[in-house]
Amino acid sequence: MKRLDAGDLRRLPGTAATPPGCACAALRAPGWESVTGPIGAPLLRSLGTLRDPEVAEPTVAEFHQDGSRYESAHAPIAPAFFPYNRCEVWACAACGRGFLQYTEFGGYYVDHRLREIDPARVVAG
Numbered sequence: 001m002k003r004l005d006a007g008d009l010r011r012l013p014g015t016a017a018t019p020p021g022c023a024c025a026a027l028r029a030p031g032w033e034s035v036t037g038p039i040g041a042p043l044l045r046s047l048g049t050l051r052d053p054e055v056a057e058p059t060v061a062e063f064h065q066d067g068s069r070y071e072s073a074h075a076p077i078a079p080a081f082f083p084y085n086r087c088e089v090w091a092c093a094a095c096g097r098g099f100l101q102y103t104e105f106g107g108y109y110v111d112h113r114l115r116e117i118d119p120a121r122v123v124a125g
């Protein structure tokens with residue numbers, strides 16, 4: 001799978017570029033949202049991954065700005081930090097708007113998470 005970085009994420013079209021009525025408009029996730037399962041074709045197409053194949057256990061440290069928390073809509077998208085360092089990158093098959101997805105594995109559950117990519121929130125770290 002293709003490895004992507006902050007620069008790749010910044011080049012994606014933002015939410016404002018979504019045409020009215022595009023199928024992806026139903027996916028509203030300015031901050032991390034739980035979804036019932038991974039979302040893929042035909043709605044989304046895979047672009048690649050932010051995960052470094054050389055790192056077996058990516059850090060669980062988070063990077064925040066302006067008082068943001070994990071679930072904040074204004075939290076920065078920091079590819080080197082949790083949970084971005086384990087995300088796959090997807091794009092709307094119709095308009096190209098970007099989304100991040102990963103799966104959290106707890107002791108008794110799996111939780112699929114989705115977040116829209118706002119290119120303006122992508123930081124290099």
Ligand SMILES: [Zn+2]
Pocket residue numbers: 018019022023024025092093094095096097
């Ligand atoms: Zn779309």
